[in-house]
Amino acid sequence: MSERGGRPHLAVKREVLVRYLDAWTPVALRSHRGATYVEAGGGSFAGDAFRVFGEFADRLEGHRLDMVMAGASGPAVLGEAPAGLAVRSVADAEDLAVAGPVLLHLDVVEDGAFGESDVWRLVDSLGRGKSREVLLTLPVREPVTEYRERLRAVGLGCAVTVELVAEGGGAQLLVFATGDSKHLAIFKNELWAADEFAGIRYRDPRDAERALVDISLTPQLLPLRRALLAELARRRSCTVAELQQYALLETIYRPADAVGALTSAASAGAVTREPSKGRLTPRTVVGHLEG
Structure with missing residues (x-):
């Protein structure tokens, strides 16, 4: 990834998103009601997601996957979508009528068009219901208990909050939440499988010792x-x-x-x-x- 040298946070976030979409997409496509992916994290993430969905072109036939870009100007830059994938943009995703599995990705650090109030507004409107999940990037705040309580209130009781800490000390908070503990386990597998050479280490915001841990399939315990x-x-x-x-x-x-x-x-x-x-x-x- 080209961001590795100068933007290590972005490199890791993109890889984690792609890895999880690889796991989420085939499961979501099993739903007879269709599935929805909402991207509110900027153009580079949208391109990554579009490429992942394109790799499932054979499975998309006979199914429906909506890729919705919130606040985006339009989907033309992404290219031609395979059959079964509908790409569109909306000014405000809060009023989306969605059914079936939904994954909302929102990164307020990379995309200045969205603030933290937008995060919780969209989580509240799109996170309620069966098979709803969110992947968020937020500025580091203390404590994270309030975030987890808000997620639990909309039915997303299985969550992980992890700080992405660069070598210079800059940190961002990655939050994933779902109502399904099995999906949380899948996400964590992808989280630890990310590129360990990207210059980012993980930190549990609830660890009193504030220990930094290298990204690895066999992490320091x-x-x-x-x-x-x-x-x-x-x-x-x-x-x-x-x-x-x-x-x-x-x-x-x-x-x-x-x-x-x-x-x-x-x-x-x-x-x-x-x-x-x-x-x-x-x-x-x-x-x-x-x-």
Whole structure:
């Protein structure tokens, strides 16, 4: 990507979007009501999305996918759309009549035409209903609890908030929310599969230590271990499966990462476990050690 040297945030955001669209599109096309992708993040993102949809031209036949560009001047720059893909622009996406799966992408950092008030207005109008999802980029704010509460209020209770931090320290907040925990897991897989050489590291905005983590399929797990031990101290004991679910819904990590973090904690004698030997499984019960 040409942005890699000078605009690393944009490079990572584009790659994460493309990766998730690759996973979202074939699932969305199964809906008999059609699916809608709303782009409100600028021209470069629209071009990326259009190219992804073009790769599914064979599956688009006999289905309907609407690509709506909010606030855009027109779709002509994107080229000829394959059969089944309808591309249009609207001045205001709030009044869109949509059915079936919807993915809203809105980046207020790259596109100055939209502000944070526009984000929540569109989330409120397009995020309610089954199979609705949003991918947002916002300025870093503290705390992020309010964002998650707003998303939960419209039915998007499965969310991840992750700061994209450049080498110079500049940060942007990436937010993904859905009502489906399986889709959250898919998004996180794509998040960690992004190009690790783009000059961006991740940071969990709810990590008290503010640790920076390199993008990797096998990320550094110390921040997750701290979070899991704190949660275990609150619960006293629980299964590995319960802590995997906690990792999915409350951290930037994946359920599989929780097994790695808990395995190292058990090896170090930081937690109890039952059974006491063997590999950790979802049914393994781990307990808090009194300090």
